Amino acid sequence: MTVLWQNVVFGALIGGLYGLAAVGLSLVFGVLNMLNVAHGELLMLGGYAAFWLFTLFGVDPFVSILPSAAALFLVGILLYRVLFERLVSAPGETKLRNSILIGFGVSLVLQALALIAWTADDRAVTTAAAGTVLPLGGAVVPVVRLGALVVAFLVLGGVHLFLRRARFGRAIRATADDPGAASLVGIPVGTVFAVAFGLGSALAGVAGALVSTTDAVSPAIGLSWTLKALIVVVLGGVGHIFGTFVAGVLLGVAESVSGFFLGNAYREVMGLVLFLIVLSVRPQGLFARE
Amino acid sequence: MRGAAPLGSLGVACGAAAAVLLPVVTANQALLSWAFLVLLYTALAQSWNLLGGFGGQVNLGHAAFFGLGALVTRMVWLGGAPVVLALAAGTGAATAAGVLIGAPSLRLRGPYFAIGTLAIAEILRITTGNVLPDVSSLPARDLAGYALTPRYYLAVFAAAVVTGGAWWLTRSRFGRGLAAVREDETAAEAIGVGAFRHKLGAFALSSGFAGMTGGIFAYYHVSFYPAFVFSPVWTFDPLVIVYLGGVGTVWGPLAGAVFFVVVQEALSLQVGEPHLLVFGLLFLVVVIAAPGGLVEALRAVRPGARAPAHMGSPPAA
Amino acid sequence: MPGSAAPLLEVASLSKAFGGLLAVDDLSFTIDSGEILGLLGPNGSGKTTTFGLVAGALRPDGGEIRFAGRPVTRWPASRRAALGIARTFQLVRVFPGLTALENVLVACLYGRRRVSSPARAGADAAALLERVGAAHKRNTPARDLTLGERRRLEIARALATHPRLLLLDEPVAGLTPTEVDAAVALFRGIRAEGVAIALVEHNVRAVRALCDRIVVLHAGRKIAQGTPEDVFAHAAVVEAYLGRR
Ligand SMILES: Nc1ncnc2c1ncn2[C@@H]1O[C@H](COP(=O)(O)OP(=O)(O)OP(=O)(O)O)[C@@H](O)[C@H]1O
Ligand SMILES: [Mg+2]
Numbered sequence: 001m002t003v004l005w006q007n008v009v010f011g012a013l014i015g016g017l018y019g020l021a022a023v024g025l026s027l028v029f030g031v032l033n034m035l036n037v038a039h040g041e042l043l044m045l046g047g048y049a050a051f052w053l054f055t056l057f058g059v060d061p062f063v064s065i066l067p068s069a070a071a072l073f074l075v076g077i078l079l080y081r082v083l084f085e086r087l088v089s090a091p092g093e094t095k096l097r098n099s100i101l102i103g104f105g106v107s108l109v110l111q112a113l114a115l116i117a118w119t120a121d122d123r124a125v126t127t128a129a130a131g132t133v134l135p136l137g138g139a140v141v142p143v144v145r146l147g148a149l150v151v152a153f154l155v156l157g158g159v160h161l162f163l164r165r166a167r168f169g170r171a172i173r174a175t176a177d178d179p180g181a182a183s184l185v186g187i188p189v190g191t192v193f194a195v196a197f198g199l200g201s202a203l204a205g206v207a208g209a210l211v212s213t214t215d216a217v218s219p220a221i222g223l224s225w226t227l228k229a230l231i232v233v234v235l236g237g238v239g240h241i242f243g244t245f246v247a248g249v250l251l252g253v254a255e256s257v258s259g260f261f262l263g264n265a266y267r268e269v270m271g272l273v274l275f276l277i278v279l280s281v282r283p284q285g286l287f288a289r290e
Numbered sequence: 291m292r293g294a295a296p297l298g299s300l301g302v303a304c305g306a307a308a309a310v311l312l313p314v315v316t317a318n319q320a321l322l323s324w325a326f327l328v329l330l331y332t333a334l335a336q337s338w339n340l341l342g343g344f345g346g347q348v349n350l351g352h353a354a355f356f357g358l359g360a361l362v363t364r365m366v367w368l369g370g371a372p373v374v375l376a377l378a379a380g381t382g383a384a385t386a387a388g389v390l391i392g393a394p395s396l397r398l399r400g401p402y403f404a405i406g407t408l409a410i411a412e413i414l415r416i417t418t419g420n421v422l423p424d425v426s427s428l429p430a431r432d433l434a435g436y437a438l439t440p441r442y443y444l445a446v447f448a449a450a451v452v453t454g455g456a457w458w459l460t461r462s463r464f465g466r467g468l469a470a471v472r473e474d475e476t477a478a479e480a481i482g483v484g485a486f487r488h489k490l491g492a493f494a495l496s497s498g499f500a501g502m503t504g505g506i507f508a509y510y511h512v513s514f515y516p517a518f519v520f521s522p523v524w525t526f527d528p529l530v531i532v533y534l535g536g537v538g539t540v541w542g543p544l545a546g547a548v549f550f551v552v553v554q555e556a557l558s559l560q561v562g563e564p565h566l567l568v569f570g571l572l573f574l575v576v577v578i579a580a581p582g583g584l585v586e587a588l589r590a591v592r593p594g595a596r597a598p599a600h601m602g603s604p605p606a607a
Numbered sequence: 608m609p610g611s612a613a614p615l616l617e618v619a620s621l622s623k624a625f626g627g628l629l630a631v632d633d634l635s636f637t638i639d640s641g642e643i644l645g646l647l648g649p650n651g652s653g654k655t656t657t658f659g660l661v662a663g664a665l666r667p668d669g670g671e672i673r674f675a676g677r678p679v680t681r682w683p684a685s686r687r688a689a690l691g692i693a694r695t696f697q698l699v700r701v702f703p704g705l706t707a708l709e710n711v712l713v714a715c716l717y718g719r720r721r722v723s724s725p726a727r728a729g730a731d732a733a734a735l736l737e738r739v740g741a742a743h744k745r746n747t748p749a750r751d752l753t754l755g756e757r758r759r760l761e762i763a764r765a766l767a768t769h770p771r772l773l774l775l776d777e778p779v780a781g782l783t784p785t786e787v788d789a790a791v792a793l794f795r796g797i798r799a800e801g802v803a804i805a806l807v808e809h810n811v812r813a814v815r816a817l818c819d820r821i822v823v824l825h826a827g828r829k830i831a832q833g834t835p836e837d838v839f840a841h842a843a844v845v846e847a848y849l850g851r852r
Pocket of ligand 1 (some may be wrong): 625628630648649650651652653654655656658697
């Protein structure tokens, strides 16, 4: 029983990061109707940023969140302007398809660059707090993972407030609803698109820095993070930040609980099963209102 | 235009004859292996193209079907069945998996299909690695009698059949309907084309042929880790090959496969896998600026030929 | 048993909401074989939505649709097209990467006739392109055609399905007066072959010249119907509901 409980706790902790990774992807998809399948590679870059800042200057990854986010924001803007922006005026299906293809090309290039620059070695950050755990009803909670979950939650809260309250955040939401109407009322739609893409990338940067505190970083980790994020987006539905976060936690828990019952070899299968069920029964996502 | 068709058929006949005669005229195993690889990649890339190029549905998990075909074929074959039966089983398993994942995800518009296919491939890879962690090697009796030539002919067969499938799509009612779905699903439905049925049909073909190709790979390869046949490279390589060669064309995958294998060999001696970077950049250039790929470039230098109608041309920036 | 007197299309109490907005509200009307029905109303009154519901691109929230004696309310669009409902789109939708001829050809291969030989369908398709005056553009990719050409291509593609009912959504918007006259003549010819037409159009000249009957919509509801004379005699209708954009 405690082992099961421990599994639930661990699943929830890792699931928070799934959720954070997914929100960035979902934001870009919701606003631009583009699917950036290089999202996991952006997260990988964020992880490397945190790793090098720690290794070279001893900066704690929780502090590196800020520079990592800023750097990835710029990378996102650059990618958008150079590659994705040309798709904006295409009809929906073409836009989606070509954004997937461009994202795929970007992921190949980023992976190759990371491989050349940093080799295929696994990199890990071990801070002083790494071994510390807190008890929780018979289970143990590593403080670093708990910290990552809390930070993920706070960041998402910040994004939520920004989209609801800030002037520019509202402009983003209006543009997501109807770009034509938004531009008619004077919203600079082009800038909004670029910033949304940058923001989505910055969230990948934050997620990457947090991932580096508990998991290894290597050029190859991108794909599996993209995948987790995509599954979470389908589970949660597009455009609901907390729904996405909860879906991430749910996926994490479902994975580790099924790992507990079926054996660890099968924990990944749960993601696919959940995905297929939601697709067949509730394709708009578990938390969508309509 | 009049002379083009007979000339084209002549070229196809010559190419096919050369492929069939190759093992007869040379005993050079390195050359034969090289040709095997080109044909394998042609078949795999074309199988992706059937749905991705002709049907416009981006499959990001082609490796799932290649891998299932490989795994099932290998198990049935090493279990003692004739290789043809084993290949049929592998093809069938891959087709079934395609229908299983396609039925819910192709019904919907949007990113679901790309996500679903990516998910199934990665999940199969990880799960296979966990459940079957040991390398699969040919037993000694098979190793002693190993001959490259029959493997090579199977690859010729696969490349020919899948390319024939693509050719059929350019001629048949089903292929025309599929093109309409690719261009505009709503408009296609409005003239009586059942979009879901067409996408699912093309996907079944695509995943089945991928499984057959995987089966041939399993018959060819002496030893590999079961998880390897689900590796993302079996999705990414064909995708790159299709676009470099010419997406939605009959000959693009062949042209792309030749180019891909040549460049990969040329760069394989360098450290750090620079071919990944080269192919990634070339892929982006093709998708953004030259959607016809190699086939279109070749056609452009041949005077009097009409450019094919293809998908994915980038909208003006 | 539906006799020959039963209407070709019967729409009963049809409703469709987008979020909180009732785009079509308890709408009923019929169309007989060989009839041209005008569907008029101001912007946003639900005309295009009605077409979407009849053609099967949209699912209604309530109501029934019968076509040729069959209840088609739950049928997908492709099945309705095979039964004889064809449409054009207000925002023209051609197959951009296919040539003009290929656009029409594929409709010959599907639609109501399902010609199985692409060779024979090729001849039919070429004849239809000729009929709408686009024969000289047969090998041009549809994305390179002008708006007027794409409109005509769309009509040729719809005719290629051998429809019994043709839904035309603002088919002459943006065309020159000469082009409008040609289009009116074309629609007359289509009707003369026994094809029923439902026409959404703001161009009063075209409406007067073509329609046997008119249904006027406002905010998704039917507010008037009758012959063109009757309907246009109501100055209020003209002012309020046919107004310019
Ligand atoms: N897909 C949709 N989602 C949300 N609202 C929609 C959708 N389609 C139409 N509407 C709304 O439904 C109402 C009816 O639209 P519809 O396009 O049917 O009007 P219309 O009579 O064709 O107008 P117009 O003359 O401008 O073409 C409008 O308020 C429109 O904004
Ligand atoms: Mg309209």
